[in-house]
Amino acid sequence: MLNRWYKSFYIKIFLSFLVTCILFFVGLALFWNAYFTDLFYKDKKELLSSRFAEVSKLLPNVQEGTISTRELRFGVRIIARSINGSVWLVDGQGVVLNGSSEREGSVIPKAMDPLFIEGLKGYSGFIAGQYRFDPRARDGLLTYYAPAQMNGQPIVIFLNVPAVEVSEALAAVRWNIVVPLLFSLLTVGIILYILSRKLAGPLQQMNRAALEVAGGDFTARVPITSEDEVGELAKSFNFMVDQLVQWEDARQEFLANVSHELRSPLTSLRGLIIAMNDKVIPEERYGHYLKICDYEVQRLQRLVNDLLDLARIQNGMDVFRTRPLLLQEKIGETLELLRTAMNDKRIALQERMPDEDDEPVIAELDPDRFAQILQNLLYNAIQFTPAGGTITVELRSEGERAVIVIRDTGIGMAEEELHRIWDRFYKVEHSRASLSEGTGLGLTIVKHLVNGMKGTIAVTSELGAGTEFTLTFPLSESWDY
Structure with missing residues (x-):
């Protein structure tokens, strides 16, 4: 005791x-x-x-x-x-x-x-x-x-x-010093005891609330009785619990989405394998259905890779190997890889890059991760832009930041969809019954990669008119030619 x-x-x-x-x-x-x-x-x-x-x-x-x-x-x-x-x-x-x-x-x-x-x-x-x-x-x-x-x-x-x-005389003076000090010390001791009790009271309440939250009771809250630092701490604790509730809901939703995304291809694979094993599918059709199996396996592989990639980024395990990067050159390389896909869909590409006489736009970035960001955004633009549409890629510098704009003339998004595109497994086509080969993790990964390289990303869209993504990164002062 x-x-x-x-x-x-x-x-x-x-x-x-x-x-x-x-x-x-x-x-x-x-x-x-x-x-x-x-x-x-x-x-x-x-x-x-x-x-x-x-x-x-x-x-x-x-x-x-x-x-x-x-x-x-x-x-x-x-x-x-x-x-x-x-x-x-x-x-x-x-x-x-x-x-x-x-x-x-x-x-x-x-x-x-x-x-x-x-x-x-x-x-x-x-x-x-x-x-x-x-x-x-x-x-x-x-x-x-x-x-x-x-x-x-x-x-x-x-x-x-x-x-x-x-x-x-000194003895008298010492008594006149010691006695008032003793009374002062007694008074200060009483005041300190009261103040320490008042200060520790909310902390004890937080301790009990924390134990309740650890036990799974997310309804526990700490009463806010003051506007000082202790009151601010109580507010922060309550905010933390609210965030935990949201994260728990997000975790449950994430598990449900993962289960759904995994169940669909696995069910298809199992059904096709059983059908071929039971000779329900004629042997001459095996090639066609094996291609379907291969497509579902690729879907699973993409999903697992995206999940692992996202987990590494969110847990801080992903190390960005940044260096001064000439953005005109890297954007040009990425566009060259996707040019064939745009031509196959008859989508026009407009490149708006700085003139050769202008100052080169250089940022401190990880080349591979930056290319991954561009590819995700451009693949989305190609997917949701109909034949005959246009994709515009623009690069410019504003002040001390590099600005990359990716704009398409595709189907666009409604206002309520813009707030959810960064969520894991959210697919815009769910609301419009269009097909997609994506996993619903691409934009989530893009946002984490951009933030990890000290950049920002914003999106604007209009239903039926197209979508525009705007990336900004701090400019770098050094460059090895």
């Missing part, structure tokens, strides 16, 4: 914000403590620094013999009285030298050993300590330590000054 509580999202949010606030308040408290400590000790630090300079001036005189040890002791004690504290001259063994204070000849307190070591290393500094040299003395002491030389030997000078009033 405790582990589950700890893993709760809103508890994680609450604890994260709370720890952040605690760290902030601790940092703030440390800053103000350091600030006021430095402020309150400032005068005493300046006093100790100046007195250290006076003591340092006396030491060379002892070595030169200008003053005696007694005079040194007298001078040091005068300086100690001026700061109402004590001055120690400590040798390399930690013993207070004669001539510094009433602790002459004794070892410094253990609490000051770290400062003594730092001084011997050549460092100096201040420290406010709570230690006492006299059991009857009150807490609070400011110490300044610094290295020096006496009679050619390294020593450490300690200047100790009582700082009881400063310690008491």
Whole structure:
């Protein structure tokens, strides 16, 4: 139970914000403590620094013999009285030298050993300590330590000054800092807990709704209770579920279409094979019906190939091998392959290409996939254009894009059909009882190929007047001649 509580999202949010606030308040408290400590000790630090300079001036005189040890002791004690504290001259063994204070000849307190070591290393500094040299003395002491030389030997000078009033003032200031911060932290903690609960509530609802959707219940929705980012997330979740419903419907329709498309040729094949096996069809007619079988097998092969092609493109498995492509040249090659089919149906072809003197139209495309797009669109134009009609292929550049227009004078499409031509297995001839050898996947593949090469495709059509497809692709700046 405790582990589950700890893993709760809103508890994680609450604890994260709370720890952040605690760290902030601790940092703030440390800053103000350091600030006021430095402020309150400032005068005493300046006093100790100046007195250290006076003591340092006396030491060379002892070595030169200008003053005696007694005079040194007298001078040091005068300086100690001026700061109402004590001055120690400590040798390399930690013993207070004669001539510094009433602790002459004794070892410094253990609490000051770290400062003594730092001084011997050549460092100096201040420290406010709570230690006492006299059991009857009150807490609070400011110490300044610094290295020096006496009679050619390294020593450490300690200047100790009582700082009881400063310690008491700092204690009062610290209480005035800590208490408000604690109350502020308590208030912020309560606010954060409420906010984290409010933030995590919709997420918990989304979690339950997601589990219901995963279980197959597509009626689950998340209530939208705000217009902020959480509300937007709830809207996005509901939109996602709506899309899943549409995709599920499309999947069911796709399976039904695939089953239908596969069942028809398989039924025909099975019927013909049984008829020939049972001798219902005369042997002299076998050749004719075997051709029908071959046609149905080709239909199945085209359907399977188109399905695999579409699956690769939609799943991102199809890799476009793009390079700068001269569109005039590639379009010309594709038209040459289809010219015979147009001539057989007595369809006129009009090519509108840029003049030789104009700038060549070059785009970054996959040559094979681009040819596949053109062939699909042109085969459709040939199929739905009656004898005597015209197919126009136009290439031009507009701004930074190449534009290819394929226009026919065929039977055209109604407005409601234009919205469905990109759907899988949709065939325009279903509504007009015309025959087609297509699988209903050609235009779906075309749209995915165009989008995959950063292009766009649009279609306009008028029933009885023809259809026009417009392709656009970004122009390429490079070209190897």
